[in-house]
């Protein structure tokens with residue numbers, strides 16, 4: 001067999017492998033690595049790199065690298081037009097350079113800094129629908145010979161496969177997002193239920209400002225529908241094509257909040273093995289919903305304020321300014337005026353956030369909505385549980401209307417769900433609403449149990465009732481019982497209480 005025939009056979013079987021991988025490997029990074037390693041082997045290259053174009057900074061960064069100095073290369077970024085690879089990305093044309101020392105376009109700094117002697121380079125652009133998204137380069141053919149035009153053809157195949165894999169991965173991510181957005185959009189028009197003046201006013205105001213870029217602050221007690229209103233604003237805005245990005249400031253530990261919001265550069269701290277895109281960047285062209293904004297520490301408040309003032313930010317460990325087009329909606333159930341007074345919330349940030357301020361009124365102040373919302377949830381849950389037409393008895397409605405609903409719509413929703421499950425399947429009766437008619441706990445005390453058992457039983461019931469009254473909000477329930485929230489959480493798991 002001649003050497004060339006041998007190489008050819010290898011190529012075909014390796015190429016077949018690649019096509020198998022493209023359909024079976026789920027992880028894009030892994031796939032690109034396989035493609036690059038195989039390419040280097042076939043082409044007898046000493047090193048290779050796949051660079052991607054960061055659409056925002058217009059710089060190329062090293063996504064995958066092979067060769068002895070592969071880890072050192074990764075910290076570099078290449079400007080468009082800079083060096084061979086920057087040139088290829090800019091022109092969209094491949095380059096084959098047999099001796100880089102004779103080519104003025106060569107940018108020797110990277111090679112010098114990492115201590116790698118570059119002789120020849122073969123570099124092709126990666127394109128999706130004619131647009132350059134990056135480039136692949138192979139460096140130093142092993143042995144004496146340089147890269148050939150036939151190598152170039154082969155490399156073109158590799159770059160097409162890689163570009164396709166990347167495009168597919170992107171499409172998949174976008175499709176996933178769009179799906180979610182679509183689901184929300186389909187449900188949204190009927191979601192904010194209510195005929196009261198207050199609700200109609202707040203919805204009208206929300207729709208009025210939806211299409212502006214004005215920062216909007218939504219206030220209101222827990223469970224009144226603040227998140228729902230934020231979604232409505234987003235869906236009614238011209239940004240609806242993009243997925244609304246949410247950051248719950250209370251759910252993310254303080255130490256991770258900055259990372260979540262700004263993202264980080266590769267290598268910016270121990271363990272930062274990949275570049276991470278923060279929510280600010282993800283929300284570019286869309287809406288960023290900052291939920292529970294009052295939970296943000298003063299240090300984070302200062303950082304967020306800076307972004308809102310300057311319109312730019314930096315990834316953690318990065319020094320390239322990134323500018324984004326974002327509509328901010330923030331929400332809190334805290335008394336923010338009080339927090340400003342006692343210095344726990346920055347006044348200047350507050351003014352940035354509440355260009356428009358919307359207030360979701362508590363359910364007890366719009367009692368005429370109770371029947372409508374209850375009916376809405378009965379319809380929803382009866383379908384889910386396979387029932388047909390469940391009525392709400394006048395007596396049950398009477399109790400619901402007189403109740404104060406400290407957990408607001410969320411509590412009403414939970415109550416209806418439970419009533420649909422526990423009830424007779426035809427009509428909701430007062431006894432299906434147990435949080436409104438607490439059983440006399442003395443009746444459950446049975447002779448023959450130990451004091452410990454009786455106390456445990458009482459504690460369990462006591463916690464259940466308080467949680468229900470707080471609409472499932474542990475902080476509120478703990479406050480009502482005069483215990484720490486952490487202690488309540490421990491009791492909940494000790495007694496296996498389902499919320």
Ligand SMILES: Nc1ncnc2c1ncn2[C@@H]1O[C@H](COP(=O)(O)OP(=O)(O)OP(=O)(O)O)[C@@H](O)[C@H]1O
Nearest residue numbers: 191192193221222223224225226227228333409410
């Ligand atoms: N007007 C309404 N019509 C129908 N459903 C509602 C309405 N208001 C709230 N809900 C429902 O009640 C639940 C709580 O709403 P949401 O999460 O928006 O409240 P929130 O104000 O953000 O509460 P929290 O402050 O506790 O985060 C959700 O299931 C939501 O769909």
Ligand SMILES: [Mg+2]
Nearest residue numbers: 226227291331
């Ligand atoms: Mg909320």
